[in-house]
Amino acid sequence: MEIRNLCKTYGEKKVLSSFCADFQPGKRYALMGPSGIGKTTLVRLILGLEKPDSGDMTGVPAKMSAVFQENRLIPELTIPGNLRFILGRRFPAETIREMLEALSLTDCLETPAARLSGGQQRRAALARALLADAELLVLDEPFTGLDEENKSRAIREIDRRFSGTLLLVTHSREDAEALGAEMIAL
Amino acid sequence: MARKPKFNPTGRAAKLFAALLALCVWQLAAVLIGNRLLLVGPIQAAKRLLELLGEKTAWQALGFTFSRISLGFLLAFLTALVLAALSARFPLAETLLRPYILAIQTVPVASFIVIALLWLSSRRLSVFISFLMVLPVLYANALQGIRSADRQLLEMAKVFRVPPARQLRCIYFPALHPYLRSASHVALGLCWKAGVAAEVIGVTGRSVGGMLYDAKVYLEISDLFAWTALLVAVSLLFERLFLKLLDAMLTLAVTKEG
Numbered sequence: 141m142e143i144r145n146l147c148k149t150y151g152e153k154k155v156l157s158s159f160c161a162d163f164q165p166g167k168r169y170a171l172m173g174p175s176g177i178g179k180t181t182l183v184r185l186i187l188g189l190e191k192p193d194s195g196d197m198t199g200v201p202a203k204m205s206a207v208f209q210e211n212r213l214i215p216e217l218t219i220p221g222n223l224r225f226i227l228g229r230r231f232p233a234e235t236i237r238e239m240l241e242a243l244s245l246t247d248c249l250e251t252p253a254a255r256l257s258g259g260q261q262r263r264a265a266l267a268r269a270l271l272a273d274a275e276l277l278v279l280d281e282p283f284t285g286l287d288e289e290n291k292s293r294a295i296r297e298i299d300r301r302f303s304g305t306l307l308l309v310t311h312s313r314e315d316a317e318a319l320g321a322e323m324i325a326l
Numbered sequence: 327m328a329r330k331p332k333f334n335p336t337g338r339a340a341k342l343f344a345a346l347l348a349l350c351v352w353q354l355a356a357v358l359i360g361n362r363l364l365l366v367g368p369i370q371a372a373k374r375l376l377e378l379l380g381e382k383t384a385w386q387a388l389g390f391t392f393s394r395i396s397l398g399f400l401l402a403f404l405t406a407l408v409l410a411a412l413s414a415r416f417p418l419a420e421t422l423l424r425p426y427i428l429a430i431q432t433v434p435v436a437s438f439i440v441i442a443l444l445w446l447s448s449r450r451l452s453v454f455i456s457f458l459m460v461l462p463v464l465y466a467n468a469l470q471g472i473r474s475a476d477r478q479l480l481e482m483a484k485v486f487r488v489p490p491a492r493q494l495r496c497i498y499f500p501a502l503h504p505y506l507r508s509a510s511h512v513a514l515g516l517c518w519k520a521g522v523a524a525e526v527i528g529v530t531g532r533s534v535g536g537m538l539y540d541a542k543v544y545l546e547i548s549d550l551f552a553w554t555a556l557l558v559a560v561s562l563l564f565e566r567l568f569l570k571l572l573d574a575m576l577t578l579a580v581t582k583e584g
Contacts, residue, residue: 189481204485212482214496216580225496226486272486 141165141186141276141305146195148181155181159195161324165275168306170316173326179309180209182326183278186307201305205274207282211261215254219245219264222253226272239267242297244290258285266294270301277302280309295319363545371551378552383532391452391534392560395521398456399514405457406464413465414472423465431462439524448528452535456521460513464506471505472498495579503576510568518561 141163148156155178163169171179184190186197187204213222223236240246243263248256253264262285269277277298283291295318298306308321316323334340349368356367366374378384413420430438435455442454475498483493525535526542534553541549 187485189484203487206482206485208478208482210478212478214479214500216500217496221580225492226483226488228489228492268486 141197141199141201143186144196144198146182146185146197147193148178148185148190149193156185156192159326163305163307165305166303168308168319168321170308170310170319170321170323171326172310172313172316172323175311177326179326180280183280183307183309186276187278201275203272203274204276204278205269205272206278207262207265207269207280209280209284211253211265213253213256213261213264213268216252218250218252219256219260219267220249222264223268223271226268231271236271239271239297239301243267243293259287259290262286263290263294266297270297274302275304276307277304278307278309281311282308283312283315363547366548366551370548371555374548374552375555378549378556384537384556387532387534387537388556388560390532391522391525391557392564394450394452394533395456395517396564398453398521399460399517401453402457402461402464402513402517403510406461406468409465410468410472413469420469427462427465430458435459435520435523436527439527442524443528448525448530449533451524451528451530452521452533455524456517459520460517463513463516464509467505467509468502471502474505475501499579500576503572507569507572510572511565514561514565514568518557522557 143159143161143163146156146159147154159178159182171182173179181190183206185192186200187206188200213219214225217225219240220236223239224231227236237246240249243266245260245263245267248260253261256264262282266282269279269282279298283294286294298319306319306321308316308319310316313323353367353369356365356370359365362370409419409423413423438458439451439455442451446454479497480493483497522535522538524530525533526539528535529539530536534557537553538550541547541553
C-alpha cells in the first residue's frame with residue numbers, strides 16, 4: 141500500500157500535509173504522535189471514510205477491518221448479534237464461540253451491547269474486527285479501557301488470528317512493541 | 327399504623343373518575359336542553375349504539391369505511407418511507423418534493439375533497455383523502471428518523487461491507503422506529519377524521535360518512551353519537567394494533583441477529 145502526498149484540511153485546519161508512506165503486506169505498523177496530529181484522519185482516509193483533498197493511495201486492500209476509537213456496537217444487539225451483523229448467519233458458530241471464550245466474553249452473551257461494561261464493549265469490538273475476513277486491520281487505540289490481563293489476551297488473539305497488514309494508532313510505545321509493530325512518527 | 331393510600335391525580339382511578347364525570351356532564355346537558363333533536367344523553371346514544379351493532383348494514387358501512395381509510399393510511403405509510411429514503415439519499419429529491427408537501431399541509435382538507443370529487447368516484451374518495459392528509463406527517467418523521475441513524479454505525483457497516491438489507495434492519499429501522507411510532511399515532515387520528523369528513527362531503531353511500539350525513543338530514547342525533555362512538559372505538563383499536571405491529575417488527579429485526 142503506497143501513500144503519496146496525502147493532504148487533508150478541515151475548514152482552516154490542515155490536518156495532514158503531504159503525507160507519504162509505504163506499507164508492506166503482512167507487516168505491522170504503529171502510527172504514533174501527539175493528539176491532533178492526524179493519526180485518526182489518516183486511518184479514516186485509508187478506510188475510505190473520508191476523501192483526501194489531494195494525494196494518491198494505491199494498493200489499498202478491498203477487505204478491511206477495524207477497531208475504531210469508539211466501540212461502535214449496535215446497542216440493541218447482544219455480542220453474538222453484533223458479530224452476526226458483520227459476519228452473516230452462515231458464519232460458523234463454533235468460531236464465534238472460540239473467539240468469545242478467548243476474550244472472556246462468554247458470561248455476557250445475552251446482554252444487549254448498551255448494557256455491557258466499557259471493557260466488555262471494547263473486547264466485543266476487538267472480537268468483531270478479528271473475526272472479519274480482512275487483509276488490512278486498523279486498530280485505533282484498541283486497548284482503551286482494558287486491564288492488563290484482558291490486554292494480554294487481546295494481543296495473544298491478534299497474534300494468533302491475524303496475519304495481514306496491521307495499522308495500529310496509539311500513544312503507547314509499549315503497545316506498539318507488544319504487537320511487534322514498526323513505529324511511524326507523524 | 328397502616329398508611330393511607332395517596333391519591334394520584336394522573337393515575338388510573340383519576341382518569342376513570344374524569345371519564346365518568348364527563349358522561350355525567352353530558353347527561354346533565356342533555357336533560358337541561360331537553361330537546362332530542364339537539365342533544366341526546368349518553369344513555370340514549372349507548373342504546374342506539376347497541377341497536378347499530380345488531381344491524382348488518384351498520385357492519386357493512388363500518389367495513390367499507392375501515393377498509394378505505396386503513397388502505398389510505400397504509401399506502402401513505404409506504405409512500406412516505408420511499409419518499410423519505412429518496413430525500414435522505416438525494417437532497418434534490420427533498421427540494422423537489424417540498425412544494426407538494428407544503429401544499430398538502432397548508433391547503434384545507436375541504437378544498438382537496440371538492441377537487442378530488444371531480445376526479446374520483448365518491449367511493450374512492452376516502453382512500454385518497456386519508457392518504458393525502460397523513461402523507462406529510464409520516465414523510466417528515468420518516469425523513470427525520472432516517473437522518474437520526476447513527477453515522478458511526480453506518481461507517482462501521484461500510485468498513486465491514488455489511489449488506490444494505492442488514493443495515494436497513496439493524497441500523498435504520500431502530501432509528502426510524504420512535505419517529506414512525508409517534509407519527510403513526512398522530513396520523514391515524516388524522517386519517518380517520520379526514521377520511522370520514524370526505525365521505526360526509528362526498529355523500530358516499532353505505533359508508534360511515536354516508537350514515538353521518540343521513541343522521542344530519544333526518545335529525546337522528548342519537549345515530550350521530552352512536553356512529554361517532556363506533557368510529558372512535560374502531561380507530562383506537564386500529565391504532566393499537568398498528569403500533570403493536572410496529573413494535574413487534576422492531577423486536578423481530580433485533581432478535582433476528584441473535
